[in-house]
Amino acid sequence: MIQLSDAQLWLVIVLLGAGTFLIRFSFLGIIGDRPMPRWVLRALRYTPVAVIPGLVAPLVLWPAATDGDPDPARLTAAAVTIAVGAITKNVLAAIIVGAVTLFGMLWLLG
Amino acid sequence: MSKETSSPFWRGARDGAPFVLVIAPFGMLFGVVATEAGMDLAQTMSMTVLVIAGAAQFAAVSQMIDNAPIFMVLLTSLAVNLRMAMYSATMVPHLGKASLWKRALVAYFLVDQSAVLASETFEKNPERSVAWKVAYILGIMLPVTPFWYGGTLFGAVVGGRLPESFALDFAMPITFLAMIAPMVKTLPHLAAALTSITLALLLNGFPYGTGLILAAFAALAVGALTEWKLEGNKA
Numbered sequence: 560m561i562q563l564s565d566a567q568l569w570l571v572i573v574l575l576g577a578g579t580f581l582i583r584f585s586f587l588g589i590i591g592d593r594p595m596p597r598w599v600l601r602a603l604r605y606t607p608v609a610v611i612p613g614l615v616a617p618l619v620l621w622p623a624a625t626d627g628d629p630d631p632a633r634l635t636a637a638a639v640t641i642a643v644g645a646i647t648k649n650v651l652a653a654i655i656v657g658a659v660t661l662f663g664m665l666w667l668l669g
Numbered sequence: 670m671s672k673e674t675s676s677p678f679w680r681g682a683r684d685g686a687p688f689v690l691v692i693a694p695f696g697m698l699f700g701v702v703a704t705e706a707g708m709d710l711a712q713t714m715s716m717t718v719l720v721i722a723g724a725a726q727f728a729a730v731s732q733m734i735d736n737a738p739i740f741m742v743l744l745t746s747l748a749v750n751l752r753m754a755m756y757s758a759t760m761v762p763h764l765g766k767a768s769l770w771k772r773a774l775v776a777y778f779l780v781d782q783s784a785v786l787a788s789e790t791f792e793k794n795p796e797r798s799v800a801w802k803v804a805y806i807l808g809i810m811l812p813v814t815p816f817w818y819g820g821t822l823f824g825a826v827v828g829g830r831l832p833e834s835f836a837l838d839f840a841m842p843i844t845f846l847a848m849i850a851p852m853v854k855t856l857p858h859l860a861a862a863l864t865s866i867t868l869a870l871l872l873n874g875f876p877y878g879t880g881l882i883l884a885a886f887a888a889l890a891v892g893a894l895t896e897w898k899l900e901g902n903k904a
Contacts, residue, residue: 560707561733568712568733571742575729576719578747584776586757592765598893600758605861605892606751606885607724608852612862613869613884614728614745615845620870623734624838633839640843644850651691653847654698661839 632664677801681808684790688782688813693820695723695844699730700824701831702841706730710825717821721780721814724848725749727841737878745878748885756784763791763802771803778810856899861892 561568586592619637621627640657644650696717703713708730720726729746737745756779764775787806791797797805831837853862865888872880 561730562736563733563739567739568708569715571729571733571739572712572716572719574743575716575725575746578743579720579722579725579750579753580777582747582750583753583757583779584773585754586761587764587772587776587779588757588769590758592761595758600755601893601896602889603751603755603758605858605889606748608849608858608861609865609885609888609892610728610745610749610881611724611845611849611865613865613881613888614731614749615842615849616866616869617873618731618842619846621873622838622842624836633836633842636839637842637846640846641850644847645853648851648854650847650851651694653850654694654843657843657847658840661836661843665836 632661632668635664636661677797677804678808678811681787681805682811683808684786685782685809686812688786688809689816692782692813693816696817696820697824697827698840698844699723699726700821700826701828701837702727702824702844703730703821704825704828705837706734710822713825714818714822717818721777721817722750722753724845727844731841732878735878741878741882745881745885748882753779753784756781756788759784759788763788763795764799764806767799767803775803775806778806778814780810780813782813783809855896857892857895860895861888864888864891 563571619633620629622630622633624630625633636657639660640653643656644653647653699717700713703716703726704710708716716726716729720729725746728749729742732742732745757776760775760779764772767775783806786809787802790805791802828837849862853859865884868884868887869881872883874880875883
């Protein structure tokens with residue numbers, strides 16, 4: 560559960576909205592077509608793969624639902640989700656197959 | 670308006686329609702996860718409308734559950750969204766001449782789907798007018814936006830009523846993995862992802878989510894450097 564107060568949570572919501580808009584508006588509205596160093600544009604391309612795997616890895620290995628103990632059902636579901644996503648390039652298919660795997664494993668392992 | 674034959678707005682809407690299949694369930698998942706995390710309906714909907722970027726919203730909720738300080742919550746989630754600066758840059762040659770409020774409007778609607786599809790279409794039709802291109806990108810969002818908002822609303826209303834046995838704790842990790850796996854399409858992407866995972870796990874004990882930020886910066890550098898090396902070998 561989120562421990563923040565209501566005011567803090569609203570602050571996060573508003574600042575995240577404003578910050579995201581400014582990122583989207585950055586070149587289109589502010590920077591224009593002034594030349595940027597190539598390494599900047601290059602680095603921007605890697606931001607999702609740099610952040611999300613690191614964010615998700617501890618959640619997969621040490622799930623809060625099992626008090627941080629690695630859980631075979633969740634590990635299997637994670638592996639299947641990655642495999643389906645990588646092979647089909649289809650986000651929705653990966654979510655569905657991953658969820659079905661999770662429920663199947665939880666049911667099997669009782 | 671110009672004398673072009675088929676309306677760019679409706680062509681955008683038609684091209685954007687298939688995204689609904691991903692957007693609706695994805696929005697719903699966010700509604701479920703945010704509600705489970707303790708956000709009320711107004712907060713969940715405000716986040717979905719103001720931010721309109723699933724990955725960053727999931728990242729923010731995840732960091733808040735993890736009790737990270739507000740500054741780190743924002744830093745992590747905005748870092749996930751930095752890719753949109755790249756989308757913004759790719760739009761400049763096509764839409765840079767539009768009026769300020771139109772550029773602001775397009776910026777709000779510059780999500781993964783609209784940015785990728787619009788830049789593909791604009792590359793193929795560079796001679797189209799600025800008005801055509803603005804109408805096209807807004808057209809893409811015509812089907813996408815209501816299903817994103819509506820999906821979240823549905824998830825938020827239904828989410829609180831689902832039983833514990835649904836293992837909803839794992840909805841977020843599965844969604845993240847499903848999103849990221851198709852993005853790892855080159856060796857540099859793979860190198861960045863593996864660096865991120867390894868360092869995030871090693872530095873997991875660092876306070877206030879600083880481990881993740883360090884891991885992300887290292888991963889960025891590894892990704893960019895790997896690409897640079899590979900290009901060097903090709904030349």
